[in-house]
Amino acid sequence: MTKPEISYCDIRDWLAGLAAAIELDQIRVDALPKERFPPQYDDGSWRLWRKEHLEFIARLLPTIDEIPPPTLKQIGRLAFKYESAVVNGILLGILADVASKDCAYEELTTAGLFLNELIRRVLLKGVPVAGDARDRITRWVPVTDPLGIAQDTECLYGVPSGCVN
Template sequence: MTKTPILQEIKDFLKRLSITIELDQRRVDGLPLERFSPEYSQMMWRDWRCHHRDFIDKKLLPTADAISPAVLNELTEIALACEPARIGDVMLGLFAEVASGSCSDGELESAEQFFARLIKQLRDAPVSNFRHVGSQTAIMQWLPIVDPLLISRDPECGYRQGVGRG
């Protein structure tokens, strides 16, 4: 299969996402305990980040080259036409399904399945007049660099410090 620009952009996005999740864990590990709510479960959120990274590193990245041209074409259209925050929200929901174990075995086992599901959910979204100039710019805005899983927004965490999307 010939590599298309969107495929490389998706792979770059996934690599960056995995790294930023790791960096976010290191950032949180460096925060003083007083910053956290008494209900905060360090192990639970560490596992949450780990499950996301495992899925990205062991399922999505190794299967990315097998994403069909049809899915890549639709993904390009969605990347250019949808608000990045909307795509990020849907993507976080899919990641949560995988990390929590709530999706069926084999349902989201590959990059093809993951992005096809993302497309299906976004295809039904209200049409927007939003239009990006390039897919690379759009893709890199899907999730924030700091706190990419938006964990700091969870009420039990209590360490939110102006990170993530507003």
């Protein structure tokens, strides 16, 4: 049986991968023809949304080495035990709260605090499953449309063809 171990490097790679997926998502959206977007689509709002997420991630990255070992251990257990889709929904909720300033933005100033909030929310709502922690953490956020913007009712431009999650 695989152990639920996640390293500081795994967290750094995961957050850097999330940032890269957000940047790639903007590039993909920029390449879509204008007719793919509904009239209510507000390009400026969604660019700002991605930018705010990227700024938040950039703020977390330098604090990864300060994550308390018990938090890292709990994230490993969480990645090992909880369904990726559930964690993804909760993660997107936290990111949306932070980007929209709906939560105490100043309270999630480090990677450790951010991960503790993720742990807290998943433990409240999640249903445990089995799996490999390192593999499961990479599934918490899809590569294509990582913030779920393409599925938002204001957008509905869909995932570009040829993309995978």
